[in-house]
Amino acid sequence: MQPDQATQLRQLESQLAAEYQTILSKKLNLDLTRGKPSSDQLDLSDALDGILKGNYIAADGTDTRNYGGLDGLPEAKQLGANIMGVDAANVLVGGSSSLTLMFQVASTAYLFGLKDAASAWKNEGEVKFLCPVPGYDRHFTICEQLGIKMVTVPMTSTGPDMDAVEAAIKADSSIKGMWCVPKYSNPTGVVYSDETVERIAKLGKIASANFRVFWDNAYSVHDLVDNAPQLASILEATRRNGTEDSVLQFASTSKITQAGAGVAFVAASAANLAGFKKALGAQTIGPDKVNQIRHTRFLPDRSALMAHMKKHAELLNPRFEAVLEALAGAFEGTDLGAWEKPVGGYFVSFDTRKGCAKETVRLAAEAGVKLTPAGATYPYGKDPEDRNIRIAPSVPTVPEVVEAMKVFVTCVKLASVRQEIA
Ligand code: PLP
Structure with a gap:
């Protein structure tokens, strides 16, 4: 100097x-x-309180006050579909926290397998997840809790560094998953580019068996501007590439209505949903459908949302x-x-x-x-x-x-x- x-x-x-x-x-x-x-x-959603005015019956006649409906009410699935841009048929509505759903899906994949018992990650010795960094600390905590080793890849202004992602996956068959917050990523705020989405959809072709992307779309409708960037549909991209089973999507109304007291969703292929429901059915008779119907009356369609x-x-x-x-x-x-x-x-x-x-x-x-x-x-x-x-x-x-x-x-x-x- x-x-x-x-x-x-x-x-x-x-x-x-x-x-x-x-x-x-x-x-x-x-x-x-x-x-x-x-x-x-939070005040914006105060109308949720009392919105039912004694009418607890869902569109299909279900009395929401009673047990049952493991994968959610049809209209609540539609709300999840409106938030995530997927088909209602691919949505499961469960509880009030998407983080809980992520933990439950990861535990299911680890212990029981999303496909069958032979597909459980626990059978494969060491299990690793790719973690774009900087990222969301609670995703990392799920991995730590399950003993999954974390391998970092850098975030760029278009999403995870896909060259690094593909190289890691090709080199290491113990990589069984990857965390993604594709729109307004936590914390960088980046929206994944179309090319990144397409390359992530193709990972199912090069990864080892039972690889799953955890697509945490927590901020899918949380735009601050009118002409917000559009996130390409990972669902369509996986359909194009024949890799539907390689991605599970998550979202909730935590930052739409009430945080921790809203409704949470997972969207996935029929095969993944079937595997997850098998394990979920051992944990609960069904979710809180009264809260689901409160939410669907409050946010009846995409334009209300x-x-x-x-x-x-x-x-x-x-x-x-x-x-x-x-x-x-x-x-x-x-x-x-x-x-x-x-x-x-x-x-x-x-x-x-x-x-x-x-x-x-x-x-x-x-x-x-x-x-x-x-x-x-x-x-x-x-x-x-x-x-x-x-x-x-x-x-x-x-x-x-x-x-x-x-x-x-x-x-x-x-x-x-x-x-x-x-
Ligand atoms: N996913 C991301 C990326 C988040 O930032 C948060 C909360 O900050 C969550 C999930 C938590 O969602 P939930 O309240 O549905 O569990």
Whole structure:
């Protein structure tokens, strides 16, 4: 480092340290960790309460208050189909959490096999899953719980790096699955390109037997803009390629109506659904159909669903704008950070310079701004380059997001400058 440059860096460090001290004195208490709807968003679905007005009977005459209907009411399957862009015949409606369904499907595939007992992953020794990173920590927890080893592949601006995915699958027959959040990925906000979707649909041809893609379409209708990017249909792509059994799709109304108290869906081929239902039937007599019918009366068709999602977008948009404006204002044209500009979903993912994420999160926490722990977006909580931070702006108010982002920006700069001086 040139002496002049060193002096300039030290000056910058003291200026930033002074800004940081001013922030400390404000004793803030802000939180950008939670990928959940704000109470204003939850209010949008208050009409669910009391919507049945004593009429519990479904369109096919089913009394929803009674047991039965393992795979859900026909109209609830249609709601899932409207959300996921699939045929109602391929949908199973189960419980209130798609994460639970993912765990149940993964456990079924592991212990009992989705096809037959011989297809169970447990028969095959070591089992591995491909995990695009950064990714969703709860997917990684499912793998850890089942003893499935995680193999990372990088995310790009068009989805997982498909060259890396295909190479890994060809080289290693113990890879039995892959996590995907194809639209507004958690956390990068990326929408998979048509080419990526097509290549994922073809994986069933090159992977070892019983390989399954877990297509977690949690944000399929969660657009923030009018002309939202379209996700190509994985179902059609698998049909074209004769690989229908290689993909299971998941979604829920957690971020449409009430989080954790909505309705969850899995869409899959007839063979996969039959395998899953066999194991599910041992766990329950049937799901909560009263909640299903409440949801179908509230969101009777695709246009009601999309009109409802527009109201969410109106509440979420200013928060995302506040994040993106702060990042652009501070870092555009610098090498201090990189980020995507999502037009949907719940997150903005920010990459600091190598080795600065943990320190940024620590500085922000001391200054009263909670961020998701650095590393959480990687399997085993370990970001090998210590770069990724997930920003979740849905819960704080817009002024709070603006304030929190001022702190965030200062902390990124301070961590970067201190690293350069050290
Ligand atoms: N999948 C993704 C990608 C998520 O981000 C979340 C919640 O943040 C979930 C699933 C959880 O969904 P559910 O509430 O249906 O279990």
